[in-house]
Amino acid sequence: MQEDTQPFQLLDALFEPIVIIDDKFKIIYYNHFFSTFTKASPRIIRNAQTIFKIINVEEKILQTLLATASANNQVALSQEMEIKLASDASEENLAPDRQVHASMKVIPLSTTRYILCFNVLSVEKGLHRKYRxxxxxxxxxxxxxxxxxxxxxxxxxxxxxxxxxxxxxxxxxxxxxxxxxxxxxxxxxxxxxxxxxxxxxxxxxxxxxxxxxxxxxxxxxxxxxxxxxxxxxxxxxxxxxxxxxxxxxxxxxxxxxxxxxxxxxxxxxxxxxxxxxxxxxxxxxxxxxxxxxxxxxxxxxxxxxxxxxxxxxxxxxxxxxxxxxxxxxxxxxxxxxxxxxxxxxxxxxxxxxxxxxxxxxxxxxxxxxxxxxxxxxxxxxxLIEVSSYVASVNALNASNDASRKKILVVDDEEKILNILSTFLEEVGHTMIGSTDPSEALEMMDKLEMDLIITDYNMPRMNGHDFAKNVRKKSNSIPLIYLTSSQFLNHFQEDRQKYNIAGLILKPFSKEDVTTIIDGVFKEAKKK
Structure with missing residues (x-):
């Protein structure tokens, strides 16, 4: 560890846990703050065969970071995670469940050597918990x-x-x-x-x-x-x-x-x-x-x-x-x-x-x-479109789930909007409600939607005219009709003309809604 350490001694001046490892995860050099961070003595670190004797993280995670950094010749960052300190990381034989909240950063020095930095977030996490x-x-x-x-x-x-x-x-x-x-x-x-x-x-x-x-x-x-x-x-x-x-x-x-x-x-x-x-x-x-x-x-x-x-x-x-x-x-x-x-x-x-x-x-x-x-x-x-959009954005931010879809539902009955909102929320999607087709069309100019569901029989603009206007703006966004069997013939007429992806018949169940929506999203993926 000592033959090549001279160029790295500048790292001791940094108040950040830093260790230099090779492609076999062997420790080449570490700074003083790394020893403080791990609470491991220099003797323990010197005798450690690999970094995993000191820091207990999944080998696969670190291997992926090294490969990414090496392939792109640039910094690779990990997600935030709970990092456990290995049970034999100090003479006091620390408990195996001692852990810190941190992220890792890998900087390639060569094809076989890497700087590994730890961004410790335990304090921030504690403050965030207290704030919550x-x-x-x-x-x-x-x-x-x-x-x-x-x-x-x-x-x-x-x-x-x-x-x-x-x-x-x-x-x-x-x-x-x-x-x-x-x-x-x-x-x-x-x-x-x-x-x-x-x-x-x-x-x-x-x-x-x-x-x-x-x-x-x-x-x-x-x-x-x-x-x-x-x-x-x-x-x-x-x-x-x-x-x-x-x-x-x-x-x-x-x-x-x-x-x-x-x-x-x-x-x-x-x-x-x-x-x-x-x-x-x-x-x-x-x-x-x-x-x-x-x-x-x-x-x-x-x-x-x-x-x-x-x-x-x-x-x-x-x-x-x-x-x-x-x-x-x-x-x-x-x-x-x-x-x-x-x-x-x-x-x-x-x-x-x-x-x-x-x-x-x-x-x-x-x-x-x-x-x-x-x-x-x-x-x-x-307006209903703005308030429901804000609610959907808040839900998306809170879940941090990229698979959640934003679905615009146009219907002039509040009971239908509430039922669909509940169904869609339960299966992990967010809904933006609208009672006015004209307002819904304006929303399309401002926001990106993954799917539109529209009632057919509405007073200001029926489903046929709404679909016609939607297709003037976008031919790719999936569009589903929501109506009773009385207007089934209109769906058949518009299906090819305006690329209507599906039909939800009233009255409907949660299973009816989710089955049709899932089918539409699967078809959209194929395209």
């Missing part, structure tokens, strides 16, 4: 704050909700007594009265059930998982939760209902919480106005839902004709625990929590207007 642990703690704390805000909101609504339940209970009990009296007679002559009483009882109990179910759903601790939902349905549910206090206060709650669906990828319970918080704040502002204002102003809160084409997002607007928010505090309203209410009347978490929820959906919550004529709060959410 702290991040999980923050997530749990954030979830607890969100849950506390929901429960506080329910607490504030509970008095009016209790009143709402008492009314149908009184109706049910009253008509129950009518039935009891009528049924005491041996001959029932007032059949119409019995039918009417039974109908009123059923409606009253159904009303109670709806109120209780909405409360349970709202109070339920939501999971992080997002699904495809129609924002119209979410707004309807939120309005039902606050309907009673609005009616009790004599304040009108209106919703300018769009004709088209507004489907996007959201956590339904979290979005309900945002809308309920905004509606409750508007209600409180109008209540306060009615108590301090001499002029009687009829309170109105209106919700609007629209697509902002300029910003490429969906917008939920909550508009009220209340007193507005003073300019001096407008910059503080989204701060945690900031409130203008009495301590017993509010937590100061509503807007702060709502803002964080919307940010978690890659959107924004803003006060877009405030004056003495009222306020407008705007929730901006990304």
């Amino acid at each position: 642990e702290k991040l999980e703690e923050l997530k749990r704390a954030h979830g607890q704050i969100i849950q506390a805000d929901k429960l506080a909101t329910l607490g504030e609504l509970s008095a009016s909700i209790a009143h709402e339940i008492n009314n149908p209970l009184a109706i049910a009990m009253g008509h129950g007594e009518i039935l009891e009296r009528v049924l005491e007679n041996e001959t029932i002559q007032e059949r119409e009265l019995v039918d009417n009483a039974y109908k009123n009882i059923s409606e009253a109990l159904q009303r109670i059930k709806t109120i209780v179910m909405n409360m349970k759903s709202f109070a339920h601790k939501s999971e992080e998982k997002k699904q495809y939902h129609d924002l119209i349905s979410i707004i309807d549910k939120s309005m039902m939760l606050v309907d009673t206090p609005f009616r009790a206060a004599g304040i009108d709650l209106k919703f300018e209902r769009p004709v088209d669906k507004f489907i996007t990828l959201v956590n339904r319970i979290e979005m309900e919480q945002v809308i309920v918080n905004l509606l409750k704040n508007a209600l409180d502002a109008l209540r306060e106005q009615s108590t301090i204002s001499a002029a009687h102003i009829h309170g109105i809160v209106e919700i609007k839902l629209k697509k902002n084409k300029q910003d490429e997002c969906l917008e939920i607007l909550v508009i009220d004709n209340g007193p507005g928010i003073p300019e001096k505090i407008q910059g503080e309203i989204f701060s945690p625990f900031f409130t203008t209410k009495e301590i017993s009347e509010g937590t100061g978490l509503g807007l702060s929590v709502s803002s964080k929820i919307v940010e978690g959906h890659h959107g924004k919550l803003q006060l877009t207007k405030s004056s003495n004529e009222g306020s407008i709060f705007t929730v901006q959410l990304p």
